[in-house]
Amino acid sequence: MKIKDLDSSDDFEISNHKKLDSILVDLCKLVIEGQKKDKDQYGMVAACVLDTDNRKVFGLNSPGPDGTRRHAERVAIEKYEAKYGDIPKGSIILTTLSPCSEEMDERYGESCTDVINQSNVRKVYCGYTDPTQEEEQREFNIEETANSQIRDMCKKFADTFLDNVSECAGVGIITKQNSTVDVNKNTPRKNLKAFRLV
Numbered sequence: 001m002k003i004k005d006l007d008s009s010d011d012f013e014i015s016n017h018k019k020l021d022s023i024l025v026d027l028c029k030l031v032i033e034g035q036k037k038d039k040d041q042y043g044m045v046a047a048c049v050l051d052t053d054n055r056k057v058f059g060l061n062s063p064g065p066d067g068t069r070r071h072a073e074r075v076a077i078e079k080y081e082a083k084y085g086d087i088p089k090g091s092i093i094l095t096t097l098s099p100c101s102e103e104m105d106e107r108y109g110e111s112c113t114d115v116i117n118q119s120n121v122r123k124v125y126c127g128y129t130d131p132t133q134e135e136e137q138r139e140f141n142i143e144e145t146a147n148s149q150i151r152d153m154c155k156k157f158a159d160t161f162l163d164n165v166s167e168c169a170g171v172g173i174i175t176k177q178n179s180t181v182d183v184n185k186n187t188p189r190k191n192l193k194a195f196r197l198v
């Protein structure tokens with residue numbers, strides 16, 4: 001996490017994980033419902049803005065203009081703002097997949113990381129960490145659930161559209177292999193750091 005222009009009123013602390021996990025379960029249900037309802041309309045990522053008054057606004061990956069897709073985080077933030085105005089400081093965004101940060105042709109608008117950076121939100125709780133996205137641009141604290149069942153479910157959703165590690169690794173990877181990084185098949189996140197694309 002990069003803390004730029006840190007304001008003492010900014011709240012980065014993620015707490016009440018039990019409640020956050022139950023919202024992640026709701027998000028998983030939302031993805032499944034969307035798939036049942038209309039696979040073309042709804043995508044495999046869901047997100048929620050949870051504000052300091054405990055108000056929840058949900059979003060699901062949805063079609064944008066010219067064949068683009070509106071990512072779930074953008075959908076949730078825009079829905080929140082349309083309903084309640086600016087998201088107050090101290091609010092948190094939950095998402096089944098960590099926010100994107102890279103250029104993507106299919107995505108409507110800037111990355112979800114940029115959208116969140118521009119908001120008052122300084123904390124994100126995710127079901128699964130997208131291994132294909134850089135983390136440098138983040139100006140918020142992010143945590144992945146410690147609940148392995150939720151994580152597995154969120155990973156399953158993400159794997160339907162993410163290339164797997166060996167595929168995205170391609171040619172000329174592992175030029176930055178770090179001997180201190182523990183490559184263990186049981187810790188995919190560490191593996192992915194070890195095999196980061198250069």
Ligand SMILES: [Zn+2]
Nearest residue numbers: 071099100112
């Ligand atoms: Zn995104």
